[in-house]
Amino acid sequence: MYNFELVKPTTLQDAVAALKDDDAQALGGGQTLLPTMKARLAMSDKFVALSGVAEIRGICTDDDGRICIGGGTTHADVAKGATDYPALASTAARIGDPAVRNRGTIGGSLANNDPSACYPAAALASNATICTPDREIAADAYFQGMFETALEEGEIITEVKFPVPQKAAYEKFIQPASRFPLVAVFVAKFSDGVRVAVTGASSDGVFRWSEAEAALSDNFSAEAILGLSAPSSDGMISDLHGDATYRAHLVKVMTARAVKAAI
Amino acid sequence: MPKDTGIGASPKRREDVRFLTGKGRYTDDINVAGQAHVVFLRSDVAHGTINGIDTAAAEAMEGVVGVFTAMDFDGVGGIPCGWQITDREGNPMQEPKHPILAEGKVRHVGDPIAAVVAESVSIARDACEAIEVDITSLPAVMDMKKAVQADAPKVHDDLTSNLCYDWGFVEDNRQAVDDAIKSAAHVTTLELVNNRLIANPMEPRVAVGDYARHDDSSTLYTTSQNPHVIRLLMGAFVLGIPEHKLRVVAPDVGGGFGTKIFHYAEEAFCTFAAKQLERPVKWTASRSEAFMSDAHGRDHVTKIELALDADNNFTAVRTETYANMGAYLSTFAPSVPTWLHGTLMAGNYKTPLVYVNVKAVFTNTVPVDAYRGAGRPEATFQLERVVDKAARELGIDPVELRRQNFIREFPYQTPVAVEYDTGDYDATMDKLLEMIDRDGFEARRKESESRGKLRGLGINCYIEACGIAPSKLVGQLGARAGLYESATVRVNATGGLVVMTGSHSHGQGHETSFPQVIADMIGINEDQIEIVHGDTANAPMGMGTYGSRSLAVGGSAMFRATEKIIAKAKKIAAHIMEASDEDIELKDGKFTVAGTDKELAWGDVTLAAYVPHNYPLEDLEPGLEETAFYDPNNFTYPAGAYACEVEVDPETGFVEVLSFAAADDFGNVVNPMIVEGQVHGGLAQGIGQALFENCAYDEDGQLLSASYMDYTMPRAKDLPMFQVDHSCATPCTHNPLGVKGCGEAGAIGSPPSIVNGVLDALASGGHDVGHIDMPLTPAKVWAAMQGTGGTGDGTAHARSVGGPAKNV
Amino acid sequence: MTKVTMTVNGKTRTAEAEGRTLLAEWLREGVRLTGTHIGCDTSQCGACVVHVNGEAVKACSVLAQEIDGAEVTTVEGMANADGSLGVIQQAFQDYHGLQCGFCTPGMVMSTAALLKDNPQPTEAEVRHYLEGNICRCTGYHNIVKAVMAASGQQVAPVAAE
């Protein structure tokens, strides 16, 4: 790793101020950042650790019934605490391994927007709102392609608000080496329609499978999915672990399974 | 009743206490006062000409102690190869130079170009980034079959081609084999890839070089399975340091699996630089570095043909293998696809005619050498796959086909040079069938089907050659070393004893199991016996641990040394008790005189040896210390039968291993607990090879599986509990302990079971797939079910190395 | 360089750390506790697992300065007060849950974390929990048994008789 200065603000205000520096970057749980920095693929002069900022940790429910999760909340805390949204809790519980979950945060995951990450699927399918100190961003506008988001330089995710669907489930087919999703699908059924978000498959990052959403909004059943053809493999990821055709196929299989599992 | 001490007991491992409390002393835990750190600048292209290296900026950086390139190694030898193969024409193999730092050309991603020694790892790394290397990329030589074509670019410009050797075995049988195949009633053909693997011991390699000015001696601490071999190779061939001025220490080593046998450039570098700079120099590999610098394993592309007569007797086997050597010849690389592979091609069967052809090929990849099993897994896999395929083609039971062809008379001279001393293949097969409830399989398959899953049962046999090796024989076969083992038994005055063994434990538990043998021989407590290994300063010249040889060869050396101790102790006892030597018996730590009630405690005799007052000084030297070198007169031949049940998810191609059973014949077993642990570990690696692990390069020679993000290490969740049995024991007839070795069996015997099982599952779902190349990832299995992957016609892709999984 | 102080296995320990110094490096080089191992650089192998303020973390993926003042437990702190092996350590020895010992510190610390949350895990739960701990030697069979035994559950004896 290149060396850097580590600052440890204890308030959001101080964190925001510290991140105003040109070459400052937020450090969440470090579970993506530190391995990347070891490979010398990421580097800043100053890192601003968010772990001491109590204001952005924790889980509550707002007046609209949304589950609101502080940007600095760890995967482990979401797995334990998001009891009103079991599919979300279960998603968090399946990220990485226990030690990773004790450090990694939802803000870090969403800010990073790895094309194979779990939370982006949950947030997009749930129609979540990503909050920063100055604005609220709808999930549909937030995810802008692999590792690309609507966040500005230095902008911190303070909170993520998840509307709670009537039914939802997350089905993850793992890439056996990294244990990230090879393909994973989050299905969320709301009173006004179904949202299906797919991660791991597309080189554009998380996306909504609109044909499946339409079919499921009409008929929320696995059969509705089995009647569709798999999404086009154009733009799907091809790598050692599966080519685009296989990934496209898995999208369909995992979607059907998520629908079956949805409670 | 299980025993609680001595041979056959399972005492708890004494080494565990230090490992469990954080007190192990691994090489990276060693820091020598004043040490500097080295970081290697490694090539990021697979093949290229080095036009120039500018180190000025790096040298000028604060904290940099020294920057080295190939120029600094003028007059220093290359990394030697320990085995020379003679080709079909009788010519020696082509042997390229393997410089410590790349000379003129880089030949694989990870090839070290320069080295920076600095006050800290970070400074060294920063300085590496400041080195400017001007490289012209050349086309990468990746595909073995293309590499041997006349117009292929060459990995080594000074060699005539990329062909290291073209080996035929047994060349005299060639015509007869060809004829037998032509006239066979049935021939089953299979082309397959034995996937390239990375051993991945959890401890990455480390080397610390130290130099003592006062006596001009060098010390190397290294993560090695065989410190004496490193001392010999590095001292004599690379650096020109006489062995008495060079000490090599391999302390606690965190797993080896073969990849820590070899002498590596980094070891030579640290030893060399420490002397040049007169400062200790330490290198700790990162895991990423390990992926591109540890010797890889396997990587064969093979065509095998099995000929059968009208009664389904095997009449001939013919194989043609392309074996990847990588860019340079690692220490034992040439022996793996030849003597460790060709000699096992008879398997458990009395096939009268066998011909093995192996073409070893240089490519722009990391060198390939022995990895757990080394050659024997490759032999077992092709043979046990082709037998299974033959059974399927002929519509007969795969177990019966095997049984019908089993060797039943021992000793058995195979047509591939080796002679099996003993074995009972029916016994292990019977045992296996008892373990797996084969009769219940159909019901279990139905149950899986009711859940939408396809269930398969895979069965196979294996035989391997362990206890490596008779020195005279391997010398004739091209080994440049002997393969005996040594032990010094030093009895102390108070009766305790220390064994200095040339074997090395890096997880095998010698500190616990070796004392069990001696405790039985003398009748003293195991805790009076200490095992010391891993330091050339105190152990006699030994060859180390690999090839499941520790107990069979190292244990036998210790046995012989202890016999000498006992013989001498008896003479002392006879003198004291005024009896004749022949009448002395040693039992339970007491010397008695036959037919009398005279007795003398072990401790009284050992004391007398060092306080020789009442002692036959005229006939006998004082002291009680003996050394033995044991050179085996044959290999040992562990064998067994393995089976697994797998479930395939037809929607995704995902394979779950539901159960795995192993019935092994290891001969006598000293510590059943340790033996079972060895088998478990081997099974995990074999299952890993079959389902998960794949060292893959792309066409340009970039390593695709360059970290645990892409190289799948089996996890707890990926494996079932194993059923293991070693009760069918036919003791080895030619070593004093009757042991055969158990370290590699699991890795050798398990891959064909898995593949046979998956294909069986697919067949039950109506998918007639002839073969799928390992690893059987979900993507590949699914593609095979779609008729787009797999190799229904039994034709392997010509690729030498994995590459992206393509559904073609 | 900044001085970083933590309570390690009940003792106050101070050593310098740069911004980039990882907890694993601080432990191994700073306070010379070499029981915590480093087996990878991608946060995957788990050889480095320790407890920070009671939670299992990968010491290779936490900055030392960030947790200045924390309570840290490493494998060196898992023995009983009299120096004898703690329950988990003893079970690993009893059931041959280690061979080369390199993954062992992380395995022991992960097991301790698991049993705190789930005192009687099933075999499947054990295997699932250990997803972030790679062992190359044991095939996990005896590790799983050791964990079950450490939780006071009945497991088959160590070697078939």
Ligand SMILES: Cc1cc2nc3c(=O)[nH]c(=O)nc-3n(C[C@H](O)[C@H](O)[C@H](O)COP(=O)(O)OP(=O)(O)OC[C@H]3O[C@@H](n4cnc5c(N)ncnc54)[C@H](O)[C@@H]3O)c2cc1C
């Ligand atoms: C072994 C292993 C397995 C894993 N498996 C999975 C998996 O299965 N699924 C999965 O989804 N992920 C997985 N991950 C990734 C893990 O979830 C990370 O925790 C996550 O991606 C990043 O979160 P973090 O808090 O650690 O962020 P960091 O690594 O600290 O930061 C990541 C990025 O986000 C930025 N950032 C951090 N916090 C904020 C914030 N609050 N606001 C704005 N920007 C911020 C940082 O500047 C950086 O650019 C795995 C990681 C490991 C090591």
Ligand code: FES
């Ligand atoms: S060293 Fe920490 S996970 Fe590998």
Ligand code: FES
């Ligand atoms: S005991 Fe060697 S890696 Fe686990």
